[in-house]
Amino acid sequence: MGIYIEKFYSPQKIRDALDLISENDSKILAGSTSLGKAKNMKIKKMVNIMKLPLSYVKEDEKNIYIGATTTIQDLLENPIIQNKFPFIHSALLKFGAWGIRTMATVGGSVFTSFSWSDVTPLFMVLDAKVFIISKNEERLLPIDNFLDDKGEYINGYLLKEIIIEKDGCGVEREFKKIALSSFDIALLNFAYVKGNDFIRISVGARPGRPIRLKQAEKDRSLDTAIREAKLGDDFRVTKTWREKVLRSLLSEVIA
Numbered sequence: 001m002g003i004y005i006e007k008f009y010s011p012q013k014i015r016d017a018l019d020l021i022s023e024n025d026s027k028i029l030a031g032s033t034s035l036g037k038a039k040n041m042k043i044k045k046m047v048n049i050m051k052l053p054l055s056y057v058k059e060d061e062k063n064i065y066i067g068a069t070t071t072i073q074d075l076l077e078n079p080i081i082q083n084k085f086p087f088i089h090s091a092l093l094k095f096g097a098w099g100i101r102t103m104a105t106v107g108g109s110v111f112t113s114f115s116w117s118d119v120t121p122l123f124m125v126l127d128a129k130v131f132i133i134s135k136n137e138e139r140l141l142p143i144d145n146f147l148d149d150k151g152e153y154i155n156g157y158l159l160k161e162i163i164i165e166k167d168g169c170g171v172e173r174e175f176k177k178i179a180l181s182s183f184d185i186a187l188l189n190f191a192y193v194k195g196n197d198f199i200r201i202s203v204g205a206r207p208g209r210p211i212r213l214k215q216a217e218k219d220r221s222l223d224t225a226i227r228e229a230k231l232g233d234d235f236r237v238t239k240t241w242r243e244k245v246l247r248s249l250l251s252e253v254i255a
């Protein structure tokens with residue numbers, strides 16, 4: 001059995017969506033690229049959020065605001081991203097499986113933050129904030145804090161928007177993805193943003209989810225970075241291979 005859905009809702013107003021997801025046994029559906037593959041799942045109330053007015057990229061003087069249902073392809077084609085944030089654009093061009101780009105959403109990508117996610121390590125080095133809402137409250141959280149405490153937000157909360165400060169791209173930046181082909185998920189991915197007096201480094205394709213290497217950012221030490229990354233083996237490559245590659249990539253950045 002795949003997914004058995006008792007009732008399917010497609011609200012057009014955020015208020016209605018929040019009412020629905022505040023009820024027990026409800027589940028949010030966005031681009032469906034992850035949820036659609038679920039097996040043996042019974043969902044009483046599936047709440048499709050793709051009709052909500054949350055597909056946008058906006059800007060003001062300080063920030064850019066990316067709505068949760070914006071797809072990766074929407075972001076790639078957005079003129080604000082293309083013209084003003086080429087770093088985001090070029091990083092997202094590495095998101096594999098082109099067909100999936102037209103379905104996978106920014107909110108779904110951050111919410112799942114799978115080990116192989118390209119979106120999460122990118123947003124981590126940009127120091128993105130996650131704006132979540134429920135029927136009774138709103139919270140603006142640094143992406144790391146959101147992911148650390150995600151368990152709290154699984155029921156009743158909607159990830160509404162990602163907020164990135166415009167000057168968050170520093171003076172030097174890079175996103176690297178190593179994969180078997182341009183369609184594949186990462187064997188290792190890593191990103192950094194350097195400012196005059198700071199560096200942010202993230203790494204993905206590790207056990208669990210992508211992380212920021214906060215201690216290594218302070219120590220500027222390769223050994224600390226490798227220890228902190230806690231890379232692992234899987235059926236594709238070994239931990240040793242990942243450590244060697246990460247060390248080599250980082251040596252140009254923090255040595």
Ligand SMILES: Cc1cc2nc3c(=O)[nH]c(=O)nc-3n(C[C@H](O)[C@H](O)[C@H](O)COP(=O)(O)OP(=O)(O)OC[C@H]3O[C@@H](n4cnc5c(N)ncnc54)[C@H](O)[C@@H]3O)c2cc1C
Nearest residue numbers: 028030031032033034035068096105107108109117118159
């Ligand atoms: C073949 C394939 C290749 C892929 N390649 C890559 C790749 O190279 N790089 C990469 O980064 N990703 C890749 N992905 C995408 C990634 O694995 C996830 O499937 C995707 O990011 C999930 O987004 P979605 O919008 O489809 O979420 P859905 O599948 O709709 O939902 C996933 C989960 O998130 C929750 N959710 C979704 N949106 C919200 C929200 N706004 N608020 C609260 N909860 C929410 C849902 O309830 C569900 O639990 C790939 C996926 C596939 C299938």
